[in-house]
Amino acid sequence: MAKSPRLKARARAVYWFSRWVKIRDCLATTGALTEGICITSGRRIRFSQGDCGHFVPGRADAVLFDENNAHFQSSSDNRFKQGKWIEYEKALLFMYGPEEVQRLKELYYNGLKYSEDEYRDIAKKYRLAFKEICNG
Numbered sequence: 001m002a003k004s005p006r007l008k009a010r011a012r013a014v015y016w017f018s019r020w021v022k023i024r025d026c027l028a029t030t031g032a033l034t035e036g037i038c039i040t041s042g043r044r045i046r047f048s049q050g051d052c053g054h055f056v057p058g059r060a061d062a063v064l065f066d067e068n069n070a071h072f073q074s075s076s077d078n079r080f081k082q083g084k085w086i087e088y089e090k091a092l093l094f095m096y097g098p099e100e101v102q103r104l105k106e107l108y109y110n111g112l113k114y115s116e117d118e119y120r121d122i123a124k125k126y127r128l129a130f131k132e133i134c135n136g
Contacts, residue, residue, distance in 0.1 A: 005116055006115070006116040006119065009116045009117075009119035009120050009123065010114070010119045012119070012120075012123040013065070013114075013119040013120070013122040013123040013126070014064065015123070016122075016123045016124075016125075016126035016127040016130060017052070017064075017065055017070070017122065017123075017126045018051070018052035018070075019052075019126070019130050020126040020129050020130045020133075021052040021067070021070045021071065021072065022036070022047060022050055022051075022052055022072050023047070023130055023133050023134065024072075024133070025037075025039070025071055025072030026047055026050075026072060027133065029072070030044065033047065033133075033134060034046060034047050035047060036050060036072045037072070038050065038072065038073050038074040038077060039053065039071040039072060039073050039087075039088060039091050040053070040073055040074070040077045040081075040083070040084035040087040040088050040091065041074055041077055041084070041087070043074060045074050049074060049075055050072050050073060050074055050075060051072075051073050051074070051075050051078040051079065052070050052071075052072070052073070053070065053071055053072070053073025053077065053078040053083055053088070054069050054070050054083070055069050055070075055071075055083070055085070055088045055089065055092055055101075055104055056069050056104050056105060056107055056108050057083060057085075058108060060107075060108065060110070060111075060112070061112045061113055061114050062107045062110035062111075062112040063107045063108060063110075065122060066104065066107060068092075068096060068100060068104060069104050069107065071088075071091075073088075089101060092104070
């Protein structure tokens with residue numbers, strides 16, 4: 001079954017948002033585009049071995065595109081260790097404080113849904129931001 005135009009736009013938005021988060025955090029933690037520090041394990045890993053891990057899991061739109069909810073995380077921690085949510089929460093408490101962590105948790109219950117055009121705008125925003133970082 002073919003994906004609807006809205007789902008295609010969503011997939012593209014997720015792709016560019018995820019790439020931007022990974023490159024943002026690689027630069028912030030190591031100063032390099034090619035490797036970064038995993039938010040949950042503290043290990044230095046290559047860009048290609050990392051994911052855009054989300055603190056609040058789920059695929060709801062409000063959770064998915066919140067920049068404070070997404071960070072560079074090793075693929076093994078994100079995919080095979082349930083995101084190591086305890087370590088993730090400790091890191092976010094240190095980075096942002098308890099109020100922001102609580103706000104992120106409450107996102108899970110937000111019924112926000114984006115339209116196809118909004119997904120296209122999200123994809124464009126993060127594609128341009130990714131390219132700007134890589135070229136700058």
